[in-house]
Amino acid sequence: MNKTVIINEVGPRDGLQSQDGELSLEERQRFVQALLDAGLKHIEIGSFVSPKAVPQMAGTDELAKALQTPDGAELSALVPNMKGYERAQVAGVGTVAVVVSATETMNQKNINMSLDDTMRVAREIIARGKQDGLAVQAYLAVAFECPFEGPVSQAVVTELAAQLLEAGADLLVIADTIGAANPAQVKALMGSLVLGHGSARLACHFHDTRALGLANVFAAIESGVRRFDASTGGLGGCPFAPGAKGNVATEDVVMLCEQMGYTTGIKMPELLDVVDLIGGMLGRPQGGRAHYWLRSQAA
Amino acid sequence: MNKTVIINEVGPRDGLQSQDGELSLEERQRFVQALLDAGLKHIEIGSFVSPKAVPQMAGTDELAKALQTPDGAELSALVPNMKGYERAQVAGVGTVAVVVSATETMNQKNINMSLDDTMRVAREIIARGKQDGLAVQAYLAVAFECPFEGPVSQAVVTELAAQLLEAGADLLVIADTIGAANPAQVKALMGSLVLGHGSARLACHFHDTRALGLANVFAAIESGVRRFDASTGGLGGCPFAPGAKGNVATEDVVMLCEQMGYTTGIKMPELLDVVDLIGGMLGRPQGGRAHYWLRSQAA
Numbered sequence A, B: 001m002n003k004t005v006i007i008n009e010v011g012p013r014d015g016l017q018s019q020d021g022e023l024s025l026e027e028r029q030r031f032v033q034a035l036l037d038a039g040l041k042h043i044e045i046g047s048f049v050s051p052k053a054v055p056q057m058a059g060t061d062e063l064a065k066a067l068q069t070p071d072g073a074e075l076s077a078l079v080p081n082m083k084g085y086e087r088a089q090v091a092g093v094g095t096v097a098v099v100v101s102a103t104e105t106m107n108q109k110n111i112n113m114s115l116d117d118t119m120r121v122a123r124e125i126i127a128r129g130k131q132d133g134l135a136v137q138a139y140l141a142v143a144f145e146c147p148f149e150g151p152v153s154q155a156v157v158t159e160l161a162a163q164l165l166e167a168g169a170d171l172l173v174i175a176d177t178i179g180a181a182n183p184a185q186v187k188a189l190m191g192s193l194v195l196g197h198g199s200a201r202l203a204c205h206f207h208d209t210r211a212l213g214l215a216n217v218f219a220a221i222e223s224g225v226r227r228f229d230a231s232t233g234g235l236g237g238c239p240f241a242p243g244a245k246g247n248v249a250t251e252d253v254v255m256l257c258e259q260m261g262y263t264t265g266i267k268m269p270e271l272l273d274v275v276d277l278i279g280g281m282l283g284r285p286q287g288g289r290a291h292y293w294l295r296s297q298a299a
Helices: A011-019 A023-036 A060-066 A082-090 A104-111 A115-132 A154-166 A185-195 A213-222 A248-260 A268-282 A289-298 B011-018 B025-035 B060-066 B082-090 B106-113 B114-133 B155-166 B184-196 B213-222 B250-259 B269-284 B289-296
Strands: A007-008 A042-047 A074-078 A096-101 A137-142 A173-175 A202-204 A227-230 B006-009 B042-046 B074-078 B093-101 B137-141 B171-176 B200-204 B227-230
Touching: A007 A248, A011 A023, A011 A042, A011 A082, A011 A227, A023 A042, A023 A060, A023 A268, A042 A060, A042 B137, A060 A074, A060 A082, A060 B269, A074 A137, A082 A096, A082 A115, A096 A104, A096 A115, A104 A115, A115 A137, A137 A154, A154 A173, A154 A185, A173 A185, A173 A227, A185 A202, A185 A213, A185 B213, A202 A213, A213 A248, A213 B184, A213 B213, A227 A248, A227 B200, A248 A268, A248 A289, A268 A289, B006 B250, B011 B042, B025 B042, B025 B060, B025 B269, B042 B060, B042 B171, B060 B074, B074 B137, B074 B213, B082 B093, B082 B137, B093 B106, B106 B114, B114 B155, B137 B155, B155 B171, B155 B184, B171 B184, B171 B227, B184 B213, B213 B250, B227 B250, B250 B269, B250 B289, B269 B289
Parallel strands: A007 A042, A007 A227, A042 A074, A074 A096, A096 A137, A137 A173, A173 A202, A202 A227, B006 B042, B006 B227, B042 B074, B074 B093, B093 B137, B137 B171, B171 B200, B200 B227
Antiparallel strands: none
């Protein structure tokens, strides 16, 4: 059994995009560098969206150029469409992430496109990535529950997942965008997807809205999933989804995995320092339970 | 598969005993009555310990006499020894709980007795309960990790569990007293115990110290366990601080179970009102994540 868990840090994107106010490019660069120094090898550094719509992500081009990616690290950026893809490519980003919401209404609300159109754009970006030598991660958002349409059927998610993997996505990330999943659902869905496609190209993205984040991570591990999005300090939320709280905290997921005997390659003391660093930059303390608990042990 | 989960509310005992200051008997009675009104049928109302050692639990005799136990409800009290048992019996308590810690040092520190002596007392109380027609619940404390001796081996717990069940305990509660268990351990231990003894006489008691409480509840449910201790509002720690050391919150466990399709018989709106009630009595807001989330949905 594979005892290595990959953590993809999404704090610099999913975390920062929902904050009031913007960090400077220098601060964002320092944040990503600190994450690399803490042993995180997979980091979503930002997104190539309109700076008017999401000012927190303005200048991701310059950030990508400024960052020195160490060997073996994977820095990714979210792109909403082909224009964003091209900006990412020019900036030298090696991995892009595209998002398809599993429901019609969420696609309309999120990017004013139909589900069919979003799927078409995702397929085009995946194909283009293959030509250009860029890796493409496909996110399937609101994969358990949609804030507008309610519960999402496993059959719908299974079909969209198969289409995205068949289109050649290098990774498929099943995202509980609003933190509504429960571990029984996670086990049923992820168990079925791992059975159908193997786990190498699957990942999960959980929010901790109802305190079920770590239970869901455990359920996914039980199902064979070995890659998770997380954000340092539990930073973030989803600005377009009412009720979404932060991602599961990176330090909480690392603690859970390491305590169960899995290896993440992440250095906890350094990671706890990053929690303090980003809390200082934002002027608001950040930190999941592991942060509090481990700090209290050290005191 | 059994889709009913029993919640044993321990807020009036495990929750209140760790609070600064004491509630009046009238307040404790109002707390228990509100829990009964919210549909909780299993409630640990207090303990028969020395009022000098634990002033928060003074007067449990009068509390037990004052409470009107509805048909079908089970009110229990913790007894540290035969003297406590006899006080409970005189007060008309129908179910008592005895505690054996799984390590030598914890027994010494907790009640100044050896593990052998604690086991002997537990067996005597179980036997006495059978004579008197009282139900006896046996707690196996620090069943995953001891604050003094560190990790506790599954073999030791398995052996002590078998002895307590063979002695005739009506229920065996495996307790992660310091909130150190991880869900992989829980699944391994509880899976083995359910296999050996069935699940009818097994329960789990988790603390949320490292935010793994709900993941551990899920892992135990997966193992076949259908009974859990929990405390309303996560009482016993500070639920709004990231380092809460309280029991898993009753409202969080109910939410988890109900969302996975299990029935608990507990009325959530009334339960959330009990969270506010006890927070008001203590002068400190209480409440797990479900409380926060469900209240925010209602707003």
